[in-house]
Amino acid sequence: MKKASWPLWIFGGLVALFVVGLMLNPRHVPSPLVGQMAPALQGTDLLSEQPIDSADFNQAWLLNAWASWCSGCYLEHSHLMELTKTQPGLVIVGLNYKDQADDAKAWLDQHGNPYQHVIFDPTGRIGMDWGLIGTPETFLIDAQGRVVDKWMGALTPERIERSLLPALQKLDAKGGR
Template identity: 60%
Template sequence: MKRASWPLIIFIMISLLFALGLMLNPREVPSPLIGQQAPSLKGQKLDTSTPFHAEVLHHQAWLLNVWASWCTGCLVEHPLFKQLTQQPGLVLVGLNYKDEAKAAQDWLNLHGNPYDYVITDPQGRLGLDWGVYAVPETFLIDAQGIVRRKWVGALTQQQIEQEVIPAWQQLHIAGVK
């Protein structure tokens, strides 16, 4: 009895380990930016081609959404952003990642523009600094310019209601004080 049970115990332990592993999401690469000063966001605005610098957003919490007109996930989460724009004081910045200006503008005209600012990043240079690897990605930056959260992939209604808005609100209130 004693001898037979050892392989069984090892088998159960390994099975548990594998079951735990299967429940993890390997697509989710933890961002080293969380808790760090946000990379600079210097670029051109999509609509006016005038320079933009994220310094104008100082002293308030804001959201950065990385999107592109060629990105299907972006189209999925896009209608849900109405909920974000309804929040008084919420600043949503769009980073138009590796896209053509005309395609991006057409896309916004067609589907609506929830962004307060849209910055172009045709070569993906800014995206590289932010560690973007799979659009859409959304970052939450606090009033001190520290990256607090990152969501990879299309946001769901549930995520927006239960994670994005509460997390932003908390930082927003802290920033206003």
């Protein structure tokens, strides 16, 4: 055994990995949909009970998955309401995930409705096509139907400021709105 330093080097690599690892969040899983064409969203509107098809949107839109039982949704709700005022042209579509229709309607009555459409998905089957793992989750889809970005968990003012609004500006610049 002439060279005995290789274990030290391997160990060094391992430590470097651990140092980086401590700064990562193992539970953060990016969506494979980002950068891909969004799945077709077809369903029934919770309020109007009319059929809805995302193919008719022809502009950039936000898909926000929510439920009346979800506390994170409550936390972000006022910020979504705010967004309807600051971004008047933006289409926000709600995906009412695994909820009771009456609960959902009552919730919107009480807290306000930021959504142009609310698609009712009581079984979660539509959510599955979007790779939803819970609520709230928000997707930004451009006019061409491509998923631009995705936010898991509540949209905080910081996240809207630092990530959502810049993404919208970028779309404006590229004509993706």
